[in-house]
Amino acid sequence: MSNSQARPLKKFLSVAVFLAVAAASLAMAGFAYHSSQEAARFKFAATVDDAMNRIESRLNLHLSLLRSTQALFKVRGREIGRTEFKAFFDALDVENNFKGLRGIGFLGIAKRGDEAQLEQDIRRIGGTEGSIYPPSELEWRTPIVLYEPLSEANISSLGYDMFTEEARRAAIEMAMTSGVPRATARIVLGENTGSAEKVPGFLVFASVDEDGSDTATGGVKPTVSGLVYVAFRTGDLFEAALGSAPLLPVHAEVFDGDASDDNLFYRSPTPPGAAYSEDFRVTRSIVLAGRPWTVRFRPTEGFSEPSSPTIPVMLGLFGLLLAGAIAMVARYQERAYNAAERLHETTEKSLLEKDLMLQEMKHRIKNSITRVLAMARQTAAHATDVNEFSTSFAARLQAMAASQDMLTRSRWQKADLGELLRIELGQVFGKDLPDDMLSGPVVLLNETTTQALGLTFHELATNALKYGEAGNTVGALKVKWRVHEEGGERRLGLTWTESGNKAISPPTRTGFGTKLIDMNITRELYGTIERDYRADGLLVQIDIPLKGLSKTRE
Template sequence: MKRHIPLLVFVISAAIGLSLTYVILDRERAVERREFEILAEEAVDRIRGRTEQNFSLIAATHSFFEADGGAMSRAKFQSFALGLFLKGHLSGMQGIGFAKLMQTGREDEASLALQQNYELERQVWPETDQAHRTPIILLEPLDLRNKAALGFDMFSDETRRKAMLASADTFTVKVSAPVMLVQEITEEKQTGFLAYLPLASEEEAAGEKLNGEESIQGFVYAPFRAGDLHKAALTSPTPVPVLVNTTDVTDEQPEHLYTSEDYEARAAEAENLVTRQIEVGGRIWEISVIEAASKDNAFLYWRTFMLGSISLLFSAALAVSIRSRLRAREANQRLKEMSEKTIQEKDLMLQEMKHRIKNSIARILAIARQTAGASESLEEFNDSFSSRLQAMANAQDLLTRSRWSKADLKALLLQELEQVFGEGAKGIKLAGPAVQLNETGTHALGLVFHELATNAMKYSDVFADDGRFEVIWKVLPAKKGKQLELDWLEETGKVIEAPKNFGFGSRLMEALVAGEMNGKIDRQFTEKGVAIRISVPLV
């Protein structure tokens, strides 16, 4: 019997060691699985965020049409659209355009519009048995792909027609099922989809009715190449090392939308697969995510295999087992806590994103209306509106770099001055301590600095030999926390008279400082220039 004790101890030690090895291996695989799920969630959120960002551009274009009363010439629309495209906002959009709603039989109106806008002799196509038509009469940028689509009657196609009718019912952005865009005129073709937002007619006689009481002039729309959209989402600002397969599962028969290169080859051997569904313009997309590259499991789990080997060689397997089990339990608890925290942060991020997008759209719409009311010409409106949107975009960019936490006051100020004065901004004296602004303060002060810099460019000669231009700020103690006090000083040789009436820019600054930041702005005009003091609480 004693002869068998060493063998018995060895067998028990080996059994304990192998059992422990299997448990730890399982835990490591669970951690790996959760890390991949977090990566997959990021990829899905990027695709969702990219589409929502592009939909906000459609809404902004819709507001531009509304501000112009719907009577949009190609020159005006091209100038507006070019501003969007130069700022890199395409992100999978093939372009943005307008399709006019008209009764069948009035196609000559569309042909005339194409001739006037693009000097293009083209009839509305294809033939249709529908009572209405929606030919594309405006589409930018005018490249070879988009030129091929001009005059196309989207209402003649059932897939596109369903999306337009759904959009007309709710007056919200609606997306079509996957289609092959008429822009796909090259050998490299991609599946696409279209997003529509109806443009209401202020006068009933100027529009048409589809399936509701509201009279509609047409649809602001954007064609998307699904491949370009996904690639932009998954590679910017940094690549996400995953492969995706996206399918539209809204209808009974799912329709393929996009598949990453090498997805099919990797799908059979992929260890992890995450599938999520998102809502995009009334459609349901199902996104399947796998790893972009296989892993060397032997190298990945080398600690586990080493522990198993050591367990077979040493008789202290019981002590190792107890210690390892405790570690496994702690790792499991941390994994559970990390999973719960990740889910909470994801939900909070999604809600915050929706809230920010709604606020941004509301602010853009308000600025568009107010700027339109204060502008004497479309060119003046376009310049003012574009510059104010750029100021908002600059503030948003600073916040995005810090994951929406804080933005540096000096960086924000210098960014707006460089936008207006270019290289001349380096000659402006900027002095003050480091100040971190929250989201509200960043957006508000970004627009305020833009308005002040624009006024200085228009009315002051601050860069003359006898000129003086400086911005100095300090942080003072207040009853509740701290207060930022910023002095904006412009001195010049020429006499500056105080304005008798304040325009929209001044009212906007007052609303931003007093209404959004609970502060105040004081303006003092002297013979040499103007001194402006902004006092706001720091949160």
């Protein structure tokens, strides 16, 4: 392909570079966003595990009452009276230890037509009329003989035949035939007994055998003398489980069986957070006394994600800025290439100059982009928001630009150390610097040293303005340098002194500015830097070899 054919394609190079870098940056931002969402989902799943542990622990604690009551009736049987049962209930301190428990009771059992003994038990134990209600044509009669807490409002529940109600009957039959506790579906407690308190809840039944055995198989056996049961208020039970400190940022829904509105047991009063999608919904299953439940969780507004959602946005914005910068560089490189190509068409000498110029420019652009990328990454990592990132990044670019400007004026040959200090300190403290602030011989620096020291002086001056008294007190900052010989090697020693009435304490963490200074001095220039935080200010001593630098003039 000839040069004339390649020129139209080169016009689109900067656009192609911009699109490629922008696409890569946006992809990186999207990946960061996806990763932050995955981390948030993992954190919420762990919170759900905590909530499920609380629910299961609360249910197991309450079911322990059923086993205790079952053991009491296995031992005492029909000999237990209302006073003894009340003392047993009061000793449990239900109000403080078993929130959500509505009461504990005992059901007698007899074939239809053999209710006389049960009615005598109700009169003898419960102290009421002893009649069993409502009328029933079913095979079994299971009236309430004992119940606590018993009050004037619910005493009418004694004698109520639970076998007449479908949901209770299903659980009673399974408890009698299996010999293990069985739970009912969702019911309204007090609805059929004339009680003044009617609340949603459920019951759990366990059979009691006359011979002391609590196991029955192959159908109802004559040894089953009754059933003990516990009644739970659904709302109070789950609020007690999930409301203990520390509060969990979860919105819970509990269903009897499948998750549908008809099977809803309980719903948390705190609504789910509007910012969280269906991806954050977590569903778990639990089996209580043979009955499966479904528990569904969503995060509330109190849920905090492990990483800030602004980070992907910052990455995306930075990527677009970087794409624009690289596209501009590509555009300038294209123009430089075209200019060198025109020179090539004139003379062979122009061709040699063009090749040298391109190689020089590529090298400098690569170094500059590498520095800009490193500063941008580190500045973004230590910034708390976009404004802080923009301010810090712009200041460091300005410091780098000042060094570049000095080198440009000298055709990239040399830069005076004293002039470099005046430019960098003037950007921070103003152009009118005291005459005695800087002192030392003339030292000419090469390109690498100029750029490294320019950024170093900018960071030191910025810190002095922030934390010292250099910006408020004349003479608070002194910078001196000298050339000395050590081990047969000529070296530059620079002393940066901040003085005043305020002590400067060592930082508790190493920021990017400090890392940038150390990297420039130790890695870029192979020198040393020491900091002395004193009661009257800060002393910084920098020592770098003069090998590779321009000669000095004393």
